[in-house]
Amino acid sequence: GYDLYISSGGPGSPLESEGSDWENHYFGWLESVIGWNNECTEEQKKHIFFICHSFQLACRYFRIGNVCKRKSTAFGVFPIHMLEEGKQEPVFDGLTDPFYSVDSRDYQVIEPDHAQLINMGAHILAIEKNRPHVPYERAIMAIRFNDHFIGTQFHPEADATGMHMYLLREDKKQTVIENHGEAKWQSMVEQLQDPGKILLTYQKVLPNFLNLAMGEPALTHP
Template identity: 45%
Template structure:
């Protein structure tokens, strides 16, 4: 029986975070539902400088996290960008590929590293459940196949990706797969929300791992509730709860990461 090895990269820098717990839950559900021998190992990238050796794993999921995605001269940053280049280069020269999913902070770091556009600080932090719009290039994207237009995802960011360098995208063969909402009354550019970096590497600015139940529980905790209301206001807080209650996140969580894992496994089994 084949062994498949999954590495989970924790980018939270020792901050408490529901997202990484959700990633572990989805990975464990995938392991339990598979007949193959699947192992899962976690790496604390930013606080312990732990980056997996790509030779030791088949599938990688790199989480979101707080702070500035631009380099600040820290040891983990060099290790992490070397890791990105190693996977990208490995896949160009090997039949049996490595599969990588990048979420939020990881997505921003990769976009900066590959010089894909402008990643800048927002005027105010964004938090909530937002509509996400597929691009024309995403019409055949299997990770979005059964999602409505627009679909919904959890958005939590102080930085954003705008002004994509389309020549750079074309040169590297990368494609923008989703954008944020249009703001007809505001003079601001729409942010990039998802990129297919290669056949094996995909990334989202939003959080496809978000659990509706866990998010509601967190938002209704009195301490968390007060922090969120202070940051985004009561109206946005109520709107976020309402969007979760409407079931907007169920399909996003059930499809994107599970489909990515299944796709990776199927291809790994094809080229054992």
């Protein structure tokens, strides 16, 4: 077996897979890791990082929020706001508040079940930006499920340089403009070049997770 797992994003619906063989296998794997961690020593425990689609599935598995379809697709570079627990989270060490991430999703996790969170010892680490002019609940952007499992709605693996080159390709540029407008394309290209945004998230979140999972101290502020 492996010492740690990074469970990636979609494509796919976190709702339509309910009851499917694929989802049953996925939840079976998750149960097996939980079972292993319950039986072994601290040094042997396995760590999991859930990203986007996997994060939504984990929230369904643990029954800690309402996984639902968004009114409109979230696509672009967005600020992520830390809650108090997020400011103490070693995986977020070295980030600003807010920090920035790439988000691309049709689904979200809202309406957290606080009783279940307390029962699990889980904590919401971050939420999406405040939108007082819109009557929608803010989506959960990161959860510490337990000492060994953490998940994010956003994409910490998004590589700013690679994404920048990708968006400059004429076919991808046209796809983004057709679906989201030229202003969105221009905004993403500009923000991907900002070293304090996507690049910082890329340099901190998953490296911090890997260091913690391997028993190394989290990287401190540069």
